[in-house]
Amino acid sequence: MSDSNGNLLLDARALSKTYRMGRTDLEVLRGVDLQLLRGEFVALCGASGSGKSTLLHLLGGLDQPTSGEIQFENKNGKREAVDSAEHRRHHVGFVFQAYHLLPELDAVENVFLPARMAGVARSQAEAMAKELLDRVGLGNRLGHRPVELSGGEQQRVAIARALINHPQLVLADEPTGNLDSHNGEEILQLLKSIQVERGMALIIATHDSKVAAQAQRVLHLCDGVLIPT
Ligand code: ADP
């Protein structure tokens, strides 16, 4: 079934996630419903340990729910499951708190890697990476490796990497969590302006009320369920 006006991007129903730890079960999510529209910017708030990262991983297909279902509606209105690497590569970009860049690669190589994995020729992937690095303000840091970049610069590289395959959904897990307030604010504004420019959906997990204040919609994760505010 397709959304009548084609605006629905992600439809998650009754998601639960239980981590099995030896003999005890840790029930982190217990019935999360989330409908995300195309081009929407949502802040996902909640205390540390409330399950924000767990939920982002499920929505992006990095991990499987214990029960429940997630469907992604691609551009021609076809619904697909989010559980394949193929889906992730083409439709989802991830940005993590700790950047997760590959230390032995320079900025251009880090950014073009997902494009290469999607089958783009090296010269074209390299040109796309350079253009994106320019867009995030790092046109003069192309050959720098992560260790030669500041935290804010590394996060810019990670953002460029997340964007290279033109995802319709970007999931950012506390992207400003390791940065000082000035750099954090710059990263937030960058994500926000690119979200508008590209019309992509953006979910930022955060416990920072300043980040949440910028979002179009704020959801709170509490006791394993989502509460709108
Ligand atoms: P948040 O991102 O909101 O801080 P997480 O989703 O990382 O929360 O974690 C939610 C809860 O699940 C925490 O209590 C955490 O310890 C637990 N948890 C997270 N990942 C795992 C895992 N792979 N195995 C077992 N427990 C986990």
Ligand code: MG
């Ligand atoms: Mg987390």
